[in-house]
Amino acid sequence: AEADKVEEIACHCHHADDVTAEMMLSHDGYIFAFPENLAAIAGVMKAAFDRLYYSCLGRIEGRPYALLVCAGSDGRNAVAQAERIATGWRLKKIADSEIINTHAQTAEEILAPKIVAEPDLEIARRTGALMANGLAMGIF
Secondary structure (H helix, E strand, O other): OOHHHOOOOOOOOOOHHHOOHHHHHHOOOEEEEEEEEOOEEOHHHHHHHHHHHHHHOOOOOOOEEEEEEEEOOOOHHHHHHHHHHHHHHOOEEOOOOEEEEOOOOOHHHHHOOOOOOHHHHHHHHHHHHHHHHHHHHOOO
16 A cells, blocks of 8 residues: 555565565565464465575575564564574565564454454555665665
């Protein structure tokens, strides 16, 4: 949304299943947004990292990244895992990793569709705007 307003920058949103190494190589920065599951990176995102890691290793160094993690109660381990992967890729962290906590604790709450609250959506918008403006200005 906010990132789309920066004319010099083309923003793309990809589902983790669809991302290829060629796509990673063609983009100048990354915002990884994913849920955590059982205190870890959710399966689809972890599978994408596994699939892409070695084909991108040594080829995307220095590019900016940010993390947005949706968690039921914590999310810190999923953040630590993703930050470790980004460190291996030698990406440049541009913002503190954000954990959006849904407070889902029962089986029913965990399995129910999640609605991200407006203040948390604003965090995501600001992160996108930071990435887009930083790229447009040549800061990242």
